[in-house]
Amino acid sequence: MTSPKIPAASASTGLLIILLCAMGAGPLFNYGVSVSSALIIEQLGITAGQIGFIVTVVFAAAAVSSIWLGNLADKISVRRQMVLIFLGTALALAVAAFAESYWLLLVAAVLAGPAQSISNPTTNRVIMRAVPLEKRTGWIGVKQSGVQASQLFSGLFFPAVALALGWTGAALGGALVCILLWLVSLKYVPSSAQLARRHEAAPEPEPAEVTVDTGKISTVESKESLPTVVYFFAAIAMLSGMGMQATNVYLPLFAVQELDFSLVLGGAAAAASGIIGVVSRIAWSRRMQAGAEPSRLLMLISGGALLGVLAFLGAALWQQPALVWTGAALHGITVFGANVVINAGLLRVVPAHKIGAASGLNSMGMYTGFALGPLIMGLLQDMTHSFMAGWLFVGLSYLLCGAVTIALYRRTLRKENRS
Template identity: 50%
Template sequence: MTEGTRAQGPGAPRAGTALLTVLLIAMGVGPLLNYGLSATSDLLIRELGVSAGQFGLLVTVLFVSAAVSSMVIGRLADVLSIRAQLIFNYGGTVLALLVSAIGPAYWTLVVACVIVGPAQVIANPTTNRVIYSAVPAARRSGWIGVKQSGVQASQLVAGLLFPAAALWAGWSGAAAAAAVGVLALLWWSLRHIPPEDPTDWRAVRRVLADRFRRRGVSTASLPLQVWLFAAVAFFSGMGTQATNVYLPLFAVRDHGYSLLVGGLAAGLSGVVGVASRIYWGRALGAGRRPGTLLLLISTGALVGMACMAASAVWTQPALFWAGVVLHGLTVLGTNVVVNAGTMQAVDATRIGAASGTTTMGMYAGFAVGPVGMGAVVELTGGFVLGWILVGAAYAVLFGLALVMVRTGRRPAG
């Protein structure tokens, strides 16, 4: 069966606006907790009486939970129905938000972060699988760009709403309100996915049994490109989350902005990130090679970190806002390139396993970045060295892009 036939088969979802909106929302609900924590970081640090390093550990716990579960979640995404995956994604997010609303206390936030990790990680394999089965090959990159922008739309919503809600009703009120909103989105999303076959629970049990016995689809069978994309996801993820988590705190502490303006900075980065992800997706759809786009992304990301570090040294607000915009324009688009490239590298039977592998790399980077930045801030009392180290991660990303460009030019065989 050809890709075009598969995309248009009688059991495939309809590739329309409603389905694309469902995919965008599915990508956005999972990160609401971590973006909400980041946007209200200064308030929570003072309320909980914790250090910046301890606060960064919260997000690290979240992403460790996601990374550990990503491989088995990727395999489950190949056998669970889309309806079941959406309930897992949205439902896990609701549970995590409600647990975080208890107190708030540091331990409840830790438990919430553990819960939301697997719920967040399933979004990528789920949405990739839908696009692979429902969308003609020529349109997939564009769809990936739009659905990945859901993550930055979540960053925008959290950056604008969580600080205001937390100042009015405290963190507990903000988290509870977000949980109600996610439940409403789940109701809408389930009404806009087409009929499908129910989940084959025997296949689910086989996947879980094989995973516990260290069997199943071997990752050794995945092509080199998938492992390169996993490395790209790791180093870009380190810098992305170190910046996302500490950007509002940096705005408040080093530049003297209010909590609302700190959240606005994160929101602005998210707005730019939405547009950039759509742009990078369209560039891929127009035939640009992933390695070439990653060279552009990593170069811009390096300039952005230079602006961040310089703004801290010379207290220049213009450089700070330039760094915010460059962060959104460049590295926030990396995941579009990774997902589209991964989809091109494997066939339909391995899309979940391949997505799980690259997702594991991404979440491992997400876990390392915030705790590393938090430790640096604790040790040095500032952010300059942290931004320099993020720039070093982007330099490695530049090197990986060069490798991808060179391997892409080699003749077959």
């Protein structure tokens, strides 16, 4: 059945761009710290492991707050949620800008976490309420690519500004960007009344009456429970997130310390992943929009991410800078797509009134992985004074992710055989 047309103001290009920016605003703090890590280490006299712990605190705060904020996203206006995202990140960056001690950076990290954890519930809710059904998966791909757009921006912006104005100037510049984006969002984000009118014009089917298809996984869900596949997605998000965020945080420092890249060139390696990640996330979303089965795509993602880890190991073993770029490209092509597949899958199985809660559960898994990945890799680097053990850990996280994905795929086959 074709969805009723929605006024252009509800699902405009401007709104799509704001959703992309909302996904990219929160990670500005993490990426800024990561690509400026060599400078911050020298300025504060801290270790690589302590840099990883900063990002761990960000994502621990995000994981702890994700369930509550996910439920909150179903209750408060989207415009209020944009305040939490954009101005929350701006506050974290402003605090970090004047951090003269490691502990103040950790305070900034705590502030940055909630701004990131609410971004998925907020943007998913807007898409379900303001975007026609046939366009939602495409919008998911574009808005999820905001994280990689943020990585691209950070890789180019923070090292260049930090070299000219120091970390303080770079962090304040990032805060100013967030404030400007929030002001622009006021024009494009629908009010609660506008979203309510859209929902009345094109209401979602009652979940108890509709059979929902996730690839070949068909279930009829009650109003109260979340589909079992949501918990599979949360586990996959955690395991893929461990490897993805460990790589995001330590790729620039790895390139600088192990292969003698400059600070700017190390940031460019992270930016390269971001450029490719933007394109790949849109490509993965198109596969989902074409009806691809999530578990099959996630198996491809896990296998490709393992190849990227092998490239980084080869770069360290044979001192081949070209393999750093190869690994960065594979990183962008593969694991960045996991969240697109998962979030598009959530929209298939979760009713509109529960999307915030389901997104919050998924975010808890993802941010738990994001917290553990940099922490473990940083500890391994501090203990061994090498990135080799860290890359092996990243490879193990992708192997486990692949194992859970295979379990989901087998569950899919069993349901198909019974139907």
